[in-house]
Amino acid sequence: MGASASGADVRGDLIAAVATAPGRGALAVVRLSGPGAGAVAARVATPWPPEARRATRVALHACDAPHDHLDEAIATHYPAPASFTGEDVVEFSVHGGRYVSTAVLAAVVEAGARPALPGEFTERAVRNGKLDLLQAEAVADLIDARSRAMHRAALRQLSGALSHRLGALRQALLDVEALIAYELDFPEEDDGPQPRARATDAAVRVLAELEALLATLPRAELGREGVTVVLAGAPNTGKSTLFNALAGDPRAIVSDVPGTTRDAIEVLIDHDPWPMRLVDTAGLRADAEAVERLGVEVSARRLATAHLVLACGDTDEELARACAQVASLSEALRIAVRTKLDAREACDAWRPPADVAASAAVGVSAHGGHGLEALRAAITRAMGSLAPDPDEELPLVTRARHAAALRTARAEVHEFAAAWRDAALPAPVAATHLRAAVHALDELLGGIDVEEVLERVFRGFCVGK
Numbered sequence: 001m002g003a004s005a006s007g008a009d010v011r012g013d014l015i016a017a018v019a020t021a022p023g024r025g026a027l028a029v030v031r032l033s034g035p036g037a038g039a040v041a042a043r044v045a046t047p048w049p050p051e052a053r054r055a056t057r058v059a060l061h062a063c064d065a066p067h068d069h070l071d072e073a074i075a076t077h078y079p080a081p082a083s084f085t086g087e088d089v090v091e092f093s094v095h096g097g098r099y100v101s102t103a104v105l106a107a108v109v110e111a112g113a114r115p116a117l118p119g120e121f122t123e124r125a126v127r128n129g130k131l132d133l134l135q136a137e138a139v140a141d142l143i144d145a146r147s148r149a150m151h152r153a154a155l156r157q158l159s160g161a162l163s164h165r166l167g168a169l170r171q172a173l174l175d176v177e178a179l180i181a182y183e184l185d186f187p188e189e190d191d192g193p194q195p196r197a198r199a200t201d202a203a204v205r206v207l208a209e210l211e212a213l214l215a216t217l218p219r220a221e222l223g224r225e226g227v228t229v230v231l232a233g234a235p236n237t238g239k240s241t242l243f244n245a246l247a248g249d250p251r252a253i254v255s256d257v258p259g260t261t262r263d264a265i266e267v268l269i270d271h272d273p274w275p276m277r278l279v280d281t282a283g284l285r286a287d288a289e290a291v292e293r294l295g296v297e298v299s300a301r302r303l304a305t306a307h308l309v310l311a312c313g314d315t316d317e318e319l320a321r322a323c324a325q326v327a328s329l330s331e332a333l334r335i336a337v338r339t340k341l342d343a344r345e346a347c348d349a350w351r352p353p354a355d356v357a358a359s360a361a362v363g364v365s366a367h368g369g370h371g372l373e374a375l376r377a378a379i380t381r382a383m384g385s386l387a388p389d390p391d392e393e394l395p396l397v398t399r400a401r402h403a404a405a406l407r408t409a410r411a412e413v414h415e416f417a418a419a420w421r422d423a424a425l426p427a428p429v430a431a432t433h434l435r436a437a438v439h440a441l442d443e444l445l446g447g448i449d450v451e452e453v454l455e456r457v458f459r460g461f462c463v464g465k
Contacts (some may be wrong), residue, residue, distance in 0.1 A: 016113035018101045025096030030104045037088040043111040063110040086128030133446025134163045147275035149223035153396040162395040170441045176202045203417040210410040219387045220396040226277035233312035233322040238339035243280040245366040303330040314340040320355045336361040347371035405444040412437035
């Protein structure tokens with residue numbers, strides 16, 4: 001394998017980085033990986049060496065200067081190949097804060113290490129066969145996860161679920177190639193149309209699997225970006241109070257003055273099965289003054305892109321008007337929310353009038369917290385109609401790179417299946433579509449050395465991972 005596109009050779013030198021986020025904290029980790037990690041550590045740590053894979057207290061000091069004390073730390077040595085990267089790895093757990101970790105990193109660099117590039121530790125794990133490329137991307141997804149949905153998806157991918165699925169598809173395509181090769185090389189053994197039918201049926205099964213994986217894209221999008229839930233209604237109907245109650249934090253200013261919310265305010269809330277992107281908007285009214293009218297225009301745009309709208313009204317008449325206005329601006333599902341009810345009994349007893357057009361209706365008292373659980377339950381039910389519940393057996397396709405490769409494989413297998421079924425192309429020509437599909441899956445799994453792909457994937461990682 002060659003050097004990465006950034007120009008640094010990642011094949012064999014010793015790298016080091018602070019593997020924890022910068023800033024004030026209890027602990028920080030300085031990580032080294034590569035040949036000579038133990039020798040470099042010995043130049044900055046006393047005593048050395050510790051027992052392999054056992055946390056040992058050491059004194060850290062400047063390079064070859066035991067009197068220049070830096071910190072009391074915990075050192076752990078992971079000899080190759082039993083480490084994350086497959087190389088010799090040393091980790092120092094030092095006291096947190098910018099200075100200590102930076103000083104220790106400077107010491108190990110002076111002792112012979114090179115500062116690591118973003119994602120270089122994980123890249124080495126891929127190059128040394130500890131992870132495949134999909135699992136490496138799952139590491140980044142796990143770090144970036146902002147919701148339970150994406151956390152679950154990342155863990156599934158890190159476990160190898162998607163890799164195993166794609167590996168099985170790759171093997172199925174190779175089996176189809178073998179069937180074609182059998183027909184070409186041993187025509188006298190051909191017992192009629194059966195080999196051709198077998199190849200077609202196998203290709204159709206692969207197509208179905210690829211379609212099923214690509215069908216997870218909407219669910220992955222909801223898990224990553226959240227279901228957009230927009231609060232809408234006339235000014236001063238309690239939208240901002242309800243927004244704060246659902247968010248659990250006073251994000252929006254609550255005022256009795258109509259038109260307080262001049263722009264959309266949003267917050268991402270962890271929720272099952274999908275996170276909820278809750279959006280508070282300016283009140284909808286026709287006689288808004290010039291500045292407020294800009295806010296109303298923003299509201300209309302947010303309503304047009306919403307997955308779900310909470311149409312709010314503090315009277316039954318106002319609620320019916322809000323539902324009608326929302327229906328004219330958005331095709332999203334609607335939940336009618338009768339706000340400002342004064343007690344739990346009033347929330348429980350309230351029933352929507354016949355002219356309230358919505359898929360569900362809930363009465364709430366945001367100040368008292370009444371009716372909020374019923375509203376959350378209604379939101380959850382509405383979410384279930386946007387996309388099926390996550391299938392624990394089917395890993396999600398979470399990245400554009402994955403989707404592009406799967407679409408390429410699908411298109412190639414489709415071309416093969418059509419050509420083979422209709423005998424439209426000679427067998428060697430039809431088989432090139434199978435080879436192209438296998439190539440797309442190999443690139444997806446990182447089974448081929450494509451430096452540009454590795455560069456694109458790993459340079460988006462944080463330094464130290």
